[in-house]
Amino acid sequence: QVQLVESGGGLVQAGGSLNLSCAASGRSFSRNPMGWFRQAPGKDRELVATLNWNGGATYYSDSVKGRFTISRDARNTVYLQMSKMKPEDTAVYYCAGDSRTDFGMSYVAPEYDYWGQGTQVTVSS
Numbered sequence: 001q002v003q004l005v006e007s008g009g010g011l012v013q014a015g016g017s018l019n020l021s022c023a024a025s026g027r028s029f030s031r032n033p034m035g036w037f038r039q040a041p042g043k044d045r046e047l048v049a050t051l052n053w054n055g056g057a058t059y060y061s062d063s064v065k066g067r068f069t070i071s072r073d074a075r076n077t078v079y080l081q082m083s084k085m086k087p088e089d090t091a092v093y094y095c096a097g098d099s100r101t102d103f104g105m106s107y108v109a110p111e112y113d114y115w116g117q118g119t120q121v122t123v124s125s
Contacts, residue, residue: 001026002024002026002027002114003024003025003026003116004024004095004096004114004116005022005023005025005117006020006094006117006118006119007022007023007119008021008119009093009120010121010122011122011124012085012123012124013123014123014124015084015085016083016085016123017083017084018085018121019079019081020036020082020093020119020121021077021078022034022080023077024078024097029053029099029114030053030074030076031053031102031103032053032097032098032099032102033050033051033052033097033101033104033105034050034051034072034095034096034098035047035049035050035051035070035096035097035106036048036049036050036093036094036096037093037096037109037112038089038091038092038093038094038121039091039092040088040090040092045109046061047107047108047109048061048080048093049064049068049069049080050105050107051070051071051072052103052104053102053103055070055071055072057105059107064082067082067083067084067085068080068082069081078095080093082121086123087124088123090121090123092119092120093118093119093120093121094115094117095115095116096109096112096114096115096116097112097113097114098111098114099114100113
C-alpha cells in the first residue's frame with residue numbers, strides 16, 4: 001500500500017519558520033515529480049511548490065516564491081521549508097506524488113495520483 005505521510009505542521013507566529021516533511025512508502029517516487037499543495041477553509045486546493053525527480057527543477061506559486069523552499073532526498077522524502085510566514089499561509093498542507101510522469105514536472109492537482117492526509121499549518125498575526 002502506497003502512503004505519503006506529512007509531518008511538521010503546527011502553530012507559528014507571523015514572520016516565523018516551519019519545516020514540513022513527507023515520507024513516502026510502498027513505492028518509490030525516485031523518477032516522479034512530487035509537490036506540496038494547500039487548502040484554506042472555503043478555498044480551493046492550490047499548488048504551493050513542486051519539483052522534478054531529482055530536485056533539479058522546481059516551481060513555486062507567486063504567493064510563496066522567495067519564502068518557501070521545496071527539496072527531496074534519495075530516501076523518498078520531500079521537504080518544504082517555510083520562512084517569513086504570513087497569516088494567509090494558514091491552511092492544511094498536502095504532499096502529493098505523480099506516479100504517471102517520469103522525469104518531468106506536474107503542476108496541477110489532477111496530475112497527482114497519490115496524496116497524504118494533510119497537516120495543519122496555522123500562522124498567527
